[in-house]
Amino acid sequence: MFRADKNLAFMLRYENVAWYENEKVKILDRRVYPNEIRYEICNNHQDVSKALKDMVTQSGGPYIAVNMGVVLAVNEAKNFSDDEYIDYVDKAVDTLCHSRPTTVENMKKAVFNCHKKALEMVSDRKNAVEEVLKVAIDEANKKYLRYEKVAKYLYKKIPKNGTIMTQCFGETVVGMLMRLCNENNNRIKVFSAETRPYFQGSRLTASVIQDMGIDVTVITDNMPGYVMKKKGVDLFTSAVDAITMDGHVVNKIGTFQIALCANYWNIPYFATGIPNKEHPTIETIKIEERDGDFVTQAMGIKTAMEGVKGYYPSFDITPPKLVSGIVTDKGIYSPYNLEDYFEE
Amino acid sequence: MFRADKNLAFMLRYENVAWYENEKVKILDRRVYPNEIRYEICNNHQDVSKALKDMVTQSGGPYIAVNMGVVLAVNEAKNFSDDEYIDYVDKAVDTLCHSRPTTVENMKKAVFNCHKKALEMVSDRKNAVEEVLKVAIDEANKKYLRYEKVAKYLYKKIPKNGTIMTQCFGETVVGMLMRLCNENNNRIKVFSAETRPYFQGSRLTASVIQDMGIDVTVITDNMPGYVMKKKGVDLFTSAVDAITMDGHVVNKIGTFQIALCANYWNIPYFATGIPNKEHPTIETIKIEERDGDFVTQAMGIKTAMEGVKGYYPSFDITPPKLVSGIVTDKGIYSPYNLEDYFEE
Incomplete structure (x- = not known):
């Protein structure tokens, strides 16, 4: 899969911003970096929301983390009935977007495509996590490529x-x-x-x-x-x-x-x-x-x-x-x- | 005795800049103030010189400390013969003035009157410490009064x-x-x-x-x-x-x-x-x-x-x-x- 973070510094690579893996999301703790390389391990989307509230990551970090949180919510709801699944995902997105009062509107924009894909996957639960994760990475790529264009003009x-x-x-x-x-x-x-x-x-x-x-x-x-x-x-x-x-x-x-x-x-x-x-x-x-x-x-x-x-x-x-x-x-x-x- | 530091802040009062008392000089450690109120206790003029070298005090502090160091040297030499006394005071002044390489010339100017008084007191050793201390305080007063004039124009x-x-x-x-x-x-x-x-x-x-x-x-x-x-x-x-x-x-x-x-x-x-x-x-x-x-x-x-x-x-x-x-x-x-x- 294409990755726009290739050859970037440690803390700009997606794995070190926010990353879904093994039913968890890990977020690099920018509050203590670089004196300490510490990840906040989130076991559920509520943990992700709390990490955002606590400013574990900042600047562009939360917009990647919020989509990884959606992937986590999809995994949490994998065995629910269709109605329960849809309801759970909607509520999780709402929780994630409201982690910080000042960024609610921007978060809603950032999470739109992942949220949409998560709802579409209600009928294909086996592949849901994988597919939503792809969209999450794609969203990060889009963000990075946009700033690459800016950097090219500045360069x-x-x-x-x-x-x-x-x-x-x-x-x-x-x-x-x-x-x-x-x-x-x-x-x-x-x-x-x-x-x-x-x-x-x-x-x-x-x-x-x-x-x-x-x-x-x-x-x-x-x-x-x-x-x-x-x-x-x-x-x-x-x-x-x-x-x-x-x-x-x-x-x-x-x-x-x-x-x-x-x-x-x-x-x-x-x-x-x-x-x-x-x-x-x-x-x-x-x-x-x-x-x-x-x-x-x-x-x-x-x-x-x-x-x-x-x-x-x-x-x-x-x-x-x-x-x-x-x-x-x-x-x-x-x-x-x-x-x-x-x-x- | 007139004191130009009246009603000034704690750290500007002579006792809290550098002060001779009971055969010692105490210098407020400005490196840790105000998190800690700590005095460097100097038992002899070499200790004063080392404190100046180590930047225990800075800005105007060293120019008060250097004269207190002369008082201490006079006390150290109180029982010496006249020749030994003069030699000891001269050497102590030299040591004190050379505590920091960049301020040697200014230190020599600052210490001039105390040094002169210390040499004059060779014939009246009983009152030497007291009289040199008076000059040290007088020098601090002169310095403070000069800056009071500046402050009056700024005011x-x-x-x-x-x-x-x-x-x-x-x-x-x-x-x-x-x-x-x-x-x-x-x-x-x-x-x-x-x-x-x-x-x-x-x-x-x-x-x-x-x-x-x-x-x-x-x-x-x-x-x-x-x-x-x-x-x-x-x-x-x-x-x-x-x-x-x-x-x-x-x-x-x-x-x-x-x-x-x-x-x-x-x-x-x-x-x-x-x-x-x-x-x-x-x-x-x-x-x-x-x-x-x-x-x-x-x-x-x-x-x-x-x-x-x-x-x-x-x-x-x-x-x-x-x-x-x-x-x-x-x-x-x-x-x-x-x-x-x-x-x-």
């Missing part, structure tokens, strides 16, 4: 043996970009900002890049402005949490500062992702704020005196004037002209 | 009940500024960037401000750009490691990014410190780089996969166009006109 902007900077964890796009570098024997250098308070840049991004044999250096979040000049960075890139149709990039806190520094040093900033039609302007975005106490600790160790407050806005806003291009699966668009993405 | 720029942002640890200036706020019943709010990789902003600055009863909030180093707009910050301020005569501020890594963000949002940036005549231009400055491994850990816990490199430039450069004013003990100067500081 064209990276000078041969150039130096790029990133922050947080662009996940599949990062993996695909590194795979393209390897395929083209392009020995780039990457600087990854650690991305406090959760260290996605040092824990996840740097691990993926090193795993794929590419030169990667971690810096702290107060360094990008100095380092991009000192080390001759050619390009700054990040994934996005949302792109509003008026060209604002909403992404992990810190993106704005780095984009501003890039602008100061005349270095382009390319954001990768798909414009969000449901957000016509930046005014429709509410920046999520999380528990401030997470800011006064690092890797579980307290960093401030008892009683000192922390403040934790999760995302920030980069205005279109600081964005050189939005890199999509259809090409690179000006942040001032995103309507074009939806034309033709 | 005038802070709106009543306003909000300021800072990073790293401006030490005495921060303490003096907070004391002025308290004396004037000015209920300001302070945002302190944590300042990776060593967390001086969260461990030290936030502790001092909270100790003095002022509202302080810690943010991570990727947040200043967003937070200064969101929370209506009126002013960004930092201490400096050097100010070149052509108006460049060399300070703890991260200063440049915050100054750039402040400029973007039309918020003034005031740097506190004395221009460095020995650095006519920014070209005379070499930015120190430290062990990159310190960047891939936080509070002693590894943050990246084994083998991932870190890069650790300690300081950065903020150009004069991003500096609103250099706040000195003689007033506020334009970064483009620092010669005036040395006139009259």
Whole structure:
């Protein structure tokens, strides 16, 4: 079977995202990776839902895990009557999609084809698990191939043996970009900002890049402005949490500062992702704020005196004037002209 | 005896910086503060020198500790012959000044008056410890009073009940500024960037401000750009490691990014410190780089996969166009006109 995760880093291979095997689903625990390689073993779809709720995996991980959860539910219901089977699968999908309140709608989209196939297989229960698993893998492939297209457009902007900077964890796009570098024997250098308070840049991004044999250096979040000049960075890139149709990039806190520094040093900033039609302007975005106490600790160790407050806005806003291009699966668009993405 | 550290935070009071008492010098261990309140107990001046070498105290701390070390040496030599006493004190001063290779010249200046007094007391050994200790305290007072002058000029720029942002640890200036706020019943709010990789902003600055009863909030180093707009910050301020005569501020890594963000949002940036005549231009400055491994850990816990490199430039450069004013003990100067500081 075709696998779009070929030659990607350890943590991007499906077996190490979320995987159905021997009537269980195992999910790599991204909360402790890479200090510890630990899998959450889920014996039923409720366990999968709980793992999602507990943030065992994050970013793109839950969208693979949710389909593996459907495979597990199909296996759980294999000996039920037809009516019971249909009812059980429907309820399991509902449970899985509602694991996290903020991603219910995206989860419903992600699970659609697996859910459909599971219901179709009511009349062929012997092959149901196998067939639904095929769809689950196919869905993961589609997701990965879409981001491979994005990475191909971004790759064209990276000078041969150039130096790029990133922050947080662009996940599949990062993996695909590194795979393209390897395929083209392009020995780039990457600087990854650690991305406090959760260290996605040092824990996840740097691990993926090193795993794929590419030169990667971690810096702290107060360094990008100095380092991009000192080390001759050619390009700054990040994934996005949302792109509003008026060209604002909403992404992990810190993106704005780095984009501003890039602008100061005349270095382009390319954001990768798909414009969000449901957000016509930046005014429709509410920046999520999380528990401030997470800011006064690092890797579980307290960093401030008892009683000192922390403040934790999760995302920030980069205005279109600081964005050189939005890199999509259809090409690179000006942040001032995103309507074009939806034309033709 | 007059004490310039009155009503300052715990860690700025002389007893908690470095202090001679009962034939010992105790030095607050700033490496573990505030998670632990631990003093290094020095039984002789060699212990003081070793504590300085081991960075038990930092920033302004060593300049107080070095004089307490002289007091200790005087006590050690109290029963020596006159010639032995003079020789012992001279050698002790030399040892203390050479504790760290990069601060030898500044240490020599800091220790000058205590050394002089110690030599004068050769003929009055009974009162030598007491008299040299007086000079040591007087030197600390002079240092504190000078920074109180700086703080007074900076204070005038802070709106009543306003909000300021800072990073790293401006030490005495921060303490003096907070004391002025308290004396004037000015209920300001302070945002302190944590300042990776060593967390001086969260461990030290936030502790001092909270100790003095002022509202302080810690943010991570990727947040200043967003937070200064969101929370209506009126002013960004930092201490400096050097100010070149052509108006460049060399300070703890991260200063440049915050100054750039402040400029973007039309918020003034005031740097506190004395221009460095020995650095006519920014070209005379070499930015120190430290062990990159310190960047891939936080509070002693590894943050990246084994083998991932870190890069650790300690300081950065903020150009004069991003500096609103250099706040000195003689007033506020334009970064483009620092010669005036040395006139009259």
